[in-house]
Amino acid sequence: MDAGHTTEPRGIEIGGYDGDVATESLQKLLNEAFPDATELFVVDRTGGGDHFQVTVTSPRFEGLSLVDQHRLVYDALAAPLSDGTIHELRIKTKGTA
Amino acid sequence: MSLRDQISEIIETEPVALFMKGTPSFVACGNSQRALTALRTAGAPVTAVDILPDPRFRQELSALSGWPTIPQVFVKGELVGGADIVEELAATGELERKLTDALGEGFGDAREERVIALAAA
Numbered sequence: 001m002d003a004g005h006t007t008e009p010r011g012i013e014i015g016g017y018d019g020d021v022a023t024e025s026l027q028k029l030l031n032e033a034f035p036d037a038t039e040l041f042v043v044d045r046t047g048g049g050d051h052f053q054v055t056v057t058s059p060r061f062e063g064l065s066l067v068d069q070h071r072l073v074y075d076a077l078a079a080p081l082s083d084g085t086i087h088e089l090r091i092k093t094k095g096t097a
Numbered sequence: 098m099s100l101r102d103q104i105s106e107i108i109e110t111e112p113v114a115l116f117m118k119g120t121p122s123f124v125a126c127g128n129s130q131r132a133l134t135a136l137r138t139a140g141a142p143v144t145a146v147d148i149l150p151d152p153r154f155r156q157e158l159s160a161l162s163g164w165p166t167i168p169q170v171f172v173k174g175e176l177v178g179g180a181d182i183v184e185e186l187a188a189t190g191e192l193e194r195k196l197t198d199a200l201g202e203g204f205g206d207a208r209e210e211r212v213i214a215l216a217a218a
Contacts, residue, residue, distance in 0.1 A: 066182045067177070067178050067182065071164075081165050088128065088166075089166060091181050092181065
């Protein structure tokens with residue numbers, strides 16, 4: 001695994017033309033934010049590395065409104081959202097109950 | 098009135114506020130269209146606000162709501178969500194319930210869809 005190699009945000013390219021690299025870096029951020037997720041995947045919707053569909057199922061969402069569930073995802077992806085890596089983000093969240 | 102005050106006033110006073118890219122008659126983004134369609138399907142009395150004319154509109158809105166993306170839907174001052182949430186709530190019938198709870202039965206009768214333009218300070 002990549003533990004210990006995280007000082008450089010590996011593979012984040014501003015304007016990201018490499019869809020796979022961008023998808024991987026989002027996946028990594030989400031894995032760190034939701035270590036107990038039972039389902040977690042990122043899809044590059046257009047192949048352009050900037051329109052993503054994120055799906056997360058986690059016990060952390062139990063009892064939270066959808067707004068608060070999505071806020072947790074936005075928090076995890078704050079950096080790529082603010083630097084323009086993510087142009088469009090679709091989110092699907094679920095609790096595990 | 099400052100930009101932020103204009104936005105707060107819309108959020109607080111409009112029964113259903115949709116901050117979107119474009120207007121209902123000229124929607125400029127697929128996600129804004131998804132939110133608008135979901136609200137229309139539920140029969141919501143939509144007040145639309147176009148955030149595209151000035152980048153500060155979006156900055157101020159997101160600073161106020163803590164929500165980073167557009168569209169944003171508010172019902173009686175409460176953030177309901179963006180396109181994904183509103184679509185999901187519409188599909189399960191929960192959006193109509195929420196509108197009834199917040200605005201009362203017959204929430205869709207009172208008003209037509211309308212548009213409010215923000216004025217850059």
